[in-house]
Amino acid sequence: MxxxxxxxxxxxxxxxxxxxxxxxxxxxVSDVSFTIGKGEAVGLVGESGSGKSLTGLSLLGLxxxxxxxxxxxxxxxxxxxxxxxxxxxxxxxxxxxxxxFQEPQSALNPVLTxxxxxxxxxxxxxxxxxxxxxxxxxxxxxxxGLPDPERVLRSYPHQLSGGMRQRVMIAMAIALDPHxxxxxxxxxxxxxxxxxxxxxLLSSIRESRTKGLLFISHDLSHVRRISDRIxxxxxxxxxxxxxxxxxxxxxxxxPYSRALLASRPEGTGRTRKDAPLPAIPGQVxxxxxxxxxxxxxxxxxxxxxxxxxxSPPWQSEGEAGALCFYPDTTPLxxxxxxx
Amino acid sequence: xxxxxxxxxxxxxxxxxxxxxxxxxxxxxxxxxxVSDVSFAIRRGEILGLVGESGSGKTTIGRMxxxxxxxxRGQVFFDGFDLTALKGRQLRQxxxxxxxxxxxPYASLNPRMRVGEIVGEPLLIHDLAHSPAERRERVARLxxxxxxxxxxxxxxxxxxxxxxxxxxxIARAIACSPDLLVADEPIASLDLSIGAQIxxxxxxxxxTERMSILFISHDLSVVRYLSDRVVVLYRGRAVESGPTPExxxxxxxxxxxxxxxxxxxxxxxxxxxESVSSGLCPFLSRCPDALPVCREVAPEHFVNDGGGxxxxxxxxxxxxxWTPSSSSPSIQGIV
Numbered sequence: 001m002x003x004x005x006x007x008x009x010x011x012x013x014x015x016x017x018x019x020x021x022x023x024x025x026x027x028x029v030s031d032v033s034f035t036i037g038k039g040e041a042v043g044l045v046g047e048s049g050s051g052k053s054l055t056g057l058s059l060l061g062l063x064x065x066x067x068x069x070x071x072x073x074x075x076x077x078x079x080x081x082x083x084x085x086x087x088x089x090x091x092x093x094x095x096x097x098x099x100x101f102q103e104p105q106s107a108l109n110p111v112l113t114x115x116x117x118x119x120x121x122x123x124x125x126x127x128x129x130x131x132x133x134x135x136x137x138x139x140x141x142x143x144x145g146l147p148d149p150e151r152v153l154r155s156y157p158h159q160l161s162g163g164m165r166q167r168v169m170i171a172m173a174i175a176l177d178p179h180x181x182x183x184x185x186x187x188x189x190x191x192x193x194x195x196x197x198x199x200x201l202l203s204s205i206r207e208s209r210t211k212g213l214l215f216i217s218h219d220l221s222h223v224r225r226i227s228d229r230i231x232x233x234x235x236x237x238x239x240x241x242x243x244x245x246x247x248x249x250x251x252x253x254x255p256y257s258r259a260l261l262a263s264r265p266e267g268t269g270r271t272r273k274d275a276p277l278p279a280i281p282g283q284v285x286x287x288x289x290x291x292x293x294x295x296x297x298x299x300x301x302x303x304x305x306x307x308x309x310x311s312p313p314w315q316s317e318g319e320a321g322a323l324c325f326y327p328d329t330t331p332l333x334x335x336x337x338x339x
Numbered sequence: 340x341x342x343x344x345x346x347x348x349x350x351x352x353x354x355x356x357x358x359x360x361x362x363x364x365x366x367x368x369x370x371x372x373x374v375s376d377v378s379f380a381i382r383r384g385e386i387l388g389l390v391g392e393s394g395s396g397k398t399t400i401g402r403m404x405x406x407x408x409x410x411x412r413g414q415v416f417f418d419g420f421d422l423t424a425l426k427g428r429q430l431r432q433x434x435x436x437x438x439x440x441x442x443x444p445y446a447s448l449n450p451r452m453r454v455g456e457i458v459g460e461p462l463l464i465h466d467l468a469h470s471p472a473e474r475r476e477r478v479a480r481l482x483x484x485x486x487x488x489x490x491x492x493x494x495x496x497x498x499x500x501x502x503x504x505x506x507x508x509i510a511r512a513i514a515c516s517p518d519l520l521v522a523d524e525p526i527a528s529l530d531l532s533i534g535a536q537i538x539x540x541x542x543x544x545x546x547t548e549r550m551s552i553l554f555i556s557h558d559l560s561v562v563r564y565l566s567d568r569v570v571v572l573y574r575g576r577a578v579e580s581g582p583t584p585e586x587x588x589x590x591x592x593x594x595x596x597x598x599x600x601x602x603x604x605x606x607x608x609x610x611x612x613e614s615v616s617s618g619l620c621p622f623l624s625r626c627p628d629a630l631p632v633c634r635e636v637a638p639e640h641f642v643n644d645g646g647g648x649x650x651x652x653x654x655x656x657x658x659x660x661w662t663p664s665s666s667s668p669s670i671q672g673i674v
Contacts, residue, residue: 047530047531047532048530162393191392191393191557192392192557192559192598193392193597193598194392196600218530218531221560259532260531260532263531263532263534263535264535264560265538265560265561265563265564266560267560270564271563271564271565271583271584272386272538272542272545272546272564272565276539276542276543277535277538277539277564278535279532279535279536279538279539280532280535280536281536283500283502283503283530283532283533284500284530284532299532
């Protein structure tokens with residue numbers, strides 16, 4: 001199949017990526033499927049090592065050394081990305097799909113001014129005149145919430161605060177009006193008050209430009225603020241895909257998603273005097289020694305013999321779905337409010 | 340003034356300046372004030388949360404409390420001793436009573452030592468075990484206390500996950516049964532599903548061993564869950580403090596309001612290296628409610644005696660609940 005559906009911007013189908021490591025060959029992305037519609041914001045949640053960052057990088061065709069696509073396809077606006085030549089991919093990257101990284105510090109060139117780096121972006125992807133480029137650059141910085149573009153353009157990355165650098169990254173990511181923006185932990189390195197502002201900004205970009213957004217994060221409260229749909233990854237697999245409302249209000253289907261949500265004290269008003277936090281026992285299994293059956297089974301309160309021996313099926317419940325024998329459909333006690 | 344009898348630790352008027360490069364031979368000294376006139380107290384058996392953004396001085400305060408860093412001015416009293424005046428053997432003797440848990444369990448454990456040796460080292464240094472066998476026995480008990488298996492004693496730090504390493508760090512910190520733990524962002528580098536386990540461990544150490552904890556974090560929801568009282572720092576100053584539920588549900592300082600997400604209309608971000616005009620409110624350039632007086636006079640401490648709260652803001656003067664504190668810098672609000 002070459003043609004994606006009409007409304008979908010991006011469609012990932014049964015993608016599996018292997019990676020050679022000292023411990024042997026592992027599969028950090030395993031049979032991953034999801035879609036992002038036009039104007040949709042999808043939040044991808046997972047712990048470190050769950051495969052969420054590699055999934056994001058795959059969409060740009062950026063694979064670390066030792067990585068190999070085993071199977072599956074990535075279709076962007078009907079185009080099979082995995083079948084593209086490097087030169088074609090480079091054109092798509094930045095222009096039609098762009099990425100915002102966690103550490104703007106390491107994604108920006110420290111010896112060039114912001115102005116040089118932003119103008120370079122337009123020069124390499126467009127035929128605009130220098131005057132027109134200058135206008136565009138200032139315009140993008142303003143839409144990224146930097147009210148004094150002239151000062152920013154003259155600055156080197158180290159002369160800006162973390163929040164301002166992240167705004168510059170966002171300005172660069174939206175510079176060429178891409179159709180899909182991938183943001184990998186864009187708020188993690190920021191202070192809480194600045195993180196909120198960046199979330200508001202990302203959210204406004206999506207609304208005003210009918211773009212797709214893939215927001216990768218380990219912070220459920222940040223994901224909640226911005227996403228229409230939530231994907232949860234565990235040990236290389238997507239274990240849940242649910243509409244944001246259903247996920248946070250009715251409650252997630254997968255026991256892992258539920259346990260994650262419950263283990264955070266956010267918005268519950270509980271203190272240590274009330275009860276211990278319902279922590280998930282044990283730890284994430286390393287990818288080179290995954291248990292048979294469901295990878296979460298050893299930590300799961302609902303698991304039985306079947307979960308420990310057979311691979312769980314994908315089960316849907318309306319628009320939500322989970323990779324689980326026993327998805328949890330009991331509504332959460334009270335709607336959670338994330339501070 | 341003698342330290343409060345009920346408090347285990349009392350920091351009084353702490354100031355820490357760091358020299359900046361660029362001083363000529365006879366030029367003026369250039370320095371950065373990381374912590375400016377911060378006072379607080381930790382009562383016995385209490386968990387005190389210290390919240391603030393990066394650069395707010397919270398780590399510097401933790402290190403001064405631990406005597407890993409000397410304050411430029413101010414004092415730290417620990418159980419009646421002026422820690423800032425202790426030296427050498429006296430300091431070492433006291434040191435086993437206050438211990439630190441670091442943010443990064445990767446960097447704070449010696450990779451060449453077995454974890455059993457790491458946890459046993461404080462017992463050796465403070466001569467708290469009579470024989471190697473007794474030491475090993477005690478280390479095994481510590482391992483079980485923090486949720487590790489005594490079979491792990493001979494493993495190396497690299498063989499543990501982040502959560503496991505943090506448990507080793509905590510076992511080392513509690514080896515000498517300290518009265519106070521200083522925990523600097525202890526869950527910031529841990530996985531989502533592991534953080535809650537470690538939070539519960541701190542709560543249980545406080546509950547069963549009555550350890551007081553200075554819990555330094557930028558994660559408000561964790562501080563809200565764990566701490567009895569909270570000190571909110573902004574650019575080196577304690578702008579507000581008081582009982583956690585009151586401060587976080589009914590914040591008095593505009594910065595605290597911003598932090599708890601009550602107020603999102605504050606557009607300006609702090610700039611790197613932006614200097615605060617000496618003495619004026621550090622939040623002035625971002626404050627949505629600044630009054631003319633804020634640009635002229637430094638705000639003083641206002642206390643709400645009944646509620647045990649303290650806020651450094653001119654706006655508080657306009658509300659009847661708050662009265663100026665008689666002595667500044669004040670610790671009255673938290674006594």
